[in-house]
Amino acid sequence: xxxxxxxxxxxxxxxxxxxxxxxxxxxxxxxxxxxxxxxxxxxxxxxxxxxxxxxxxxxxxxxxxxxxxxxxxxxxxxxxxxxxxxxxxxxxxxxxxxxxxxxxxxxxxxxxxxxxxxxxxxxxxxxxxxxxxxxxxxxxxxxxxxxxxxxxxxxxxxxxxxxxxxxxxxxxxxxxxxxxxxxxxxxxxxxxxxxxxxxxxxxxxxxxxxxxxxxxxxxxxxxxxxxxxxxxxxxxxxxxxxxxxxxxxxxxxxxxxxxxxxxxxxxxxxxxxxxxxxxxxxxxxxxxxxxxxxxxxxxxxxxxxxxxxxxxxxxxxxxxxxxxxxxxxxxxxxxxxxxxxxxxxxxxxxxxxx
Numbered sequence: 001x002x003x004x005x006x007x008x009x010x011x012x013x014x015x016x017x018x019x020x021x022x023x024x025x026x027x028x029x030x031x032x033x034x035x036x037x038x039x040x041x042x043x044x045x046x047x048x049x050x051x052x053x054x055x056x057x058x059x060x061x062x063x064x065x066x067x068x069x070x071x072x073x074x075x076x077x078x079x080x081x082x083x084x085x086x087x088x089x090x091x092x093x094x095x096x097x098x099x100x101x102x103x104x105x106x107x108x109x110x111x112x113x114x115x116x117x118x119x120x121x122x123x124x125x126x127x128x129x130x131x132x133x134x135x136x137x138x139x140x141x142x143x144x145x146x147x148x149x150x151x152x153x154x155x156x157x158x159x160x161x162x163x164x165x166x167x168x169x170x171x172x173x174x175x176x177x178x179x180x181x182x183x184x185x186x187x188x189x190x191x192x193x194x195x196x197x198x199x200x201x202x203x204x205x206x207x208x209x210x211x212x213x214x215x216x217x218x219x220x221x222x223x224x225x226x227x228x229x230x231x232x233x234x235x236x237x238x239x240x241x242x243x244x245x246x247x248x249x250x251x252x253x254x255x256x257x258x259x260x261x262x263x264x265x266x267x268x269x270x271x272x273x274x275x276x277x278x279x280x281x282x283x284x285x286x287x288x289x290x291x292x293x294x295x296x297x298x299x300x301x302x303x304x305x306x307x308x309x310x311x312x313x314x315x316x317x318x319x320x321x322x323x324x325x326x327x328x329x330x331x332x333x334x335x336x337x338x339x340x341x342x343x344x345x346x347x348x349x350x351x352x353x354x
Contacts, residue, residue: 002185002335003253009129010178012171013345015067016308017059018048018295019165020353023149030157038158043271047164047296049149054354056085056145057095059167061102062352064143067169068103070347075103079137080110084124084144084300086117086330087151099143110137117195118267118329119185120144120300121168122337125325126183128172142170146299151197153213153223159230162270164296168304171345181339182254184246191332194234199225236273238332246336247281247326254338258282261338262321263310267328268292268302277326303327311346 024046025039039045050059060083068075081103083096090098096111105111116123121144128140145167152159199210210225218231251258264283266274271292278288291309298305303325323341328334 004126004130004183005253006129006133006181006183008174008176008178009132009172009181010175010342011339011344012173013067013071013347014168014170014304014307015063015070015347015350016166016168016301016305017062017350017352018305019050019054019059020351021049021051022046023049025161028157028160029154034157035161038161041270041272042162043290043292044161044296045293047149048166050147050165051354054147054352055089056087056147056165056167057083057089057099059165059352060143060145060169061099061167062350063167063169063347064099064103064141066347066350067171067345068141070345071171073139073171076106078105078109078139078141080128080131080140081105082112082114082124082128082140082142084114084116084120084142085146086115086299087147088113088115116300116333117331118269118299118302119327119331119333119335121303122183122325122327122335123185124300125170125172125337126185126335129181129183132172132174138174140172142172144168144170144301144304146301148228148297148299151228153221153227155213155222156227158232159228162297164298166295166298166301166305168301168308170304175342178342179340181337182250183335183337184249184253185335186242186246187334188238188242188332191234191238194231194238194332195228195330197226197228235329235332239269239273239328242334243277243326243328244281246334247324250324250336250338256322256338259284260322261324262287264288264324264326265303265306266326268295268297268306269329270297299329300327308346308349
């Protein structure tokens with residue numbers, strides 16, 4: 001059972017950065033009817049897209065610099081740096097090592113990468129809380145970012161509408177006064193081929209042929225094997241089976257009724273799915289905020305990005321509140337968390353120019 005309970009870790013602050021450049025639906029090439037239909041279903045009007053040369057690590061770096069200053073952490077007090085992304089700088093070395101140097105963190109700072117998609121922020125939090133559960137480490141910097149726009153064929157209208165880019169930083173620290181937090185995670189690898197880039201790893205290395213765009217055998221979209229293929233119907237079907245159960249498991253292990261949670265932050269997959277879960281699970285719409293219309297699906301950073309944008313929109317929100325987080329997607333992987341926030345610092349969103 002992928003269940004953990006923690007007693008001594010808290011989120012000290014969150015920061016997020018997005019590329020300054022905005023791509024609107026009218027900027028996307030293709031059939032206007034299909035664009036309009038897809039945009040209405042997804043609920044997306046615009047997304048921020050990284051230009052050539054801007055990586056997820058650049059966005060995370062900007063967010064981390066702002067966050068460290070805002071929470072008042074000395075750089076040599078960071079005991080571990082975790083970089084979580086599907087779009088690292090290099091195959092080798094780990095991007096976390098590059099960021100350790102770039103941020104000027106101590107040589108005694110542990111640094112490692114996690115490769116995970118839409119459930120990644122919850123998994124990253126669980127790992128960070130786990131590092132603080134035993135004697136030794138006291139501060140962890142979790143950097144979660146992705147640039148999925150770089151993985152998409154220009155001929156794939158749904159994917160170009162859906163995905164945006166972002167980078168985030170979360171400061172997590174040991175605290176004897178921290179409230180209990182609860183995590184639950186699971187995996188169904190049968191869905192691994194429903195969201196996939198077939199070539200570019202070591203199972204299927206890049207070749208001249210893998211870079212050639214051809215009609216995909218499933219949806220006939222012109223894409224290469226080095227670009228993202230998504231079977232939206234299959235992903236939705238797997239999601240229907242697991243996400244409502246995940247929320248119920250979190251409620252059961254924590255003893256917190258679903259309706260008693262102040263806010264539920266769901267991965268911003270698309271508006272149709274979010275509306276479905278709100279009704280299926282019985283979460284009041286006002287307790288389940290969304291920013292997908294402005295930022296699209298940013299994959300793993302979508303939850304911390306929403307923490308920042310929601311605070312920007314309503315700075316009067318209570319500092320202490322019960323918060324639920326639900327991530328799900330590529331893999332097929334899912335994870336959820338319930339925690340009580342203890343007045344974390346929320347840094348205003350950064351619009352990053354290269």
